[in-house]
Amino acid sequence: MEAVRIGLQVLLVVGGLFLTLLILLHKGKGGGLSDMFGGGMSTSLGSSSVAERNLDRFTVAVGIVWFACIVGIGLIDRFSA
Secondary structure (H helix, E strand, O other): OHHHHHHHHHHHHHHHHHHHHHHHHOOOOOOOHHHHOOHHHOOOOOOOOHHHHHHHHHHHHHHHHHHHHHHHHHHHHHHOO
């Protein structure tokens, strides 16, 4: 059981770093901090490209894996002797 816990912890750290990278790759939507740093200068027609949609899908998938790791570690902590 300890090997599963260590594996989930490693996956949690790697997933968290990858999730941070994916979030930073997203294009600013405007109205927030991205406008303050010059991100509001880009023109958007309201439609996202295929690459942006795929980036959204990857971000959600990595977020689900990250959340599952947290739940798994919590369950192992809860039910281990």
